[in-house]
Amino acid sequence: MNILTVNAGSSSVKVALFQGSLEPTTSVSIENIGSTDASLIPEGKYGSSGTAPVEAVNHAEAVKQAVKWIYDQTNIATIDGIGHRIVHGADKYFQPTILDDSVIDAIDQLKQLAPNHMQPSLDCVNELMNEYPAVPQVACFDTSFFHQIPEVARTLALPKRLRDQGIRRYGFHGLSYQYILDNFAEHEGETAANGRVIIAHLGSGSSMSACLNGKPLDMTMGFTPASGLVMSSRSGDIDPxxxxxxxxxxxxxxxxxxxxxxxSGLLGLSEMTTDMYTLLQSEATDPRAKLAIDVYAYHIRKTIGAFSAVLGGVDSIIFSAGIGERSAEIRRRVCEPLEYLGIKLDPKRNEGGERLISSVDSDVGVHVIHTHEDRIIAKQTLSTIKEEK
Structure with missing residues (x-):
C-alpha cells in the first residue's frame, strides 16, 4: 500500500509517503507559499538533496509540486489513498471520513471556525481530488480526539440557543495527542498511558491536554485554535x-x-519574533524577549496546576512539538517551580534531550516524545479505506 498524507499550514504544506506496514518512506515540505521565498525542503532519506527554491503561488500549486516530487524520487507506480489533516470537524465529524463532494461542501461551511488552517487544507483537497479522482481520499480531523470530552469541560457558559448552534469547546492538535498517547503506551506500558497524563504540545501553535485512562478530560484550546495558551503569533485566551x-x-x-x-503571542509580547530560540538568545539584553518567555512559561505552569486538579494529581507530563521537544530551557522553566507537585527534572537528561528527563526521585515522570501526526493520518486513512471496501 502507498499512502500519502497531506498536512497544510497557513503558509506551508507537508506531504509524506507511507508504504508497506505504514513506515514513512520520505516526506517533503514546501514553505513560504505565496512568497518569492517559497522553498521545497526534502526530508527523510532524500533530505541530503537540500532545500530548493520553488514557485508556489498558492497551496494548490504547492501540493501538486510536492506530490510530483515524491513520485519522481520514489518511482512509485500508484497511490492507494491520500489522507488530509483537517483541523476542525465541529460537531459534525467525529471520525475519519471519505471525502466526496458533500463532505467537502460541509467542511467548506466550517472554514470560518479556523480560516488560517481550513482554507489551505481545502485548497489541497480540491487540487488532489481533481488530480487523482480515482484515489480514495480521507479527511482526518484534529477535533475528533476530543469528541467524548466530558460535558462540563466542553460546555461554554452561553445561552442555550447559541450552544445549540454548536458553539462549544472542541480542542485541537488531536492527531498529535493520539500519536503521543499511542507511543507512550508502546514504550512505557498501558498502565502508564492510562494514568494521569498531562501532554504539552508546544509549537507555533501550543496547546495542552489532560488525559485519564487514555482519554482526554480537558484541553486548553476551545472553539477555535486561537484559544488557550500563548502561541507564536496567536494571543491565546483573552477577555471577550x-x-x-x-x-x-x-x-x-x-x-x-x-x-x-x-x-499577538510571542511576537506581540516581544515585538521582534515568533521564534523561541531567538527570544532565549536575546532575553539577557532585551526585556521584551524576557517578558515573552516568562508569560509563555507562566501559562504552561498554571495549566499544569489546573490540570492536576482536574485529574486528581499527575503521574506523567509529556512535552512535544517544536518547542516542547527542542527547548530544554523552556522545559526547565516550566518544571522547576512545580516541585511541590512532585516534579523534579534531571538537568543532564533534560539538556541531553533524553526521552525520560525526570530525576530518579521524582514522583512524576517527565518525558519528551517526538510527535508524528502524519503517522496517525496514514493509519486512519488506511483503516477508513479498508472499511469502505
Missing part, C-alpha cells in the same frame, strides 16, 4: 471585552482577526 473594545475603537473584523492570529 477586548474584542468589544477593539470594535468600538474602529477596528473591523479582519483587523481584529489579524491582530489576534498574526500579531
Amino acid at each position: 471585552g477586548v474584542i468589544d473594545f477593539l470594535l468600538s475603537s474602529g477596528h473591523d473584523r479582519a483587523d481584529i482577526q489579524r491582530i489576534l492570529y498574526k500579531e
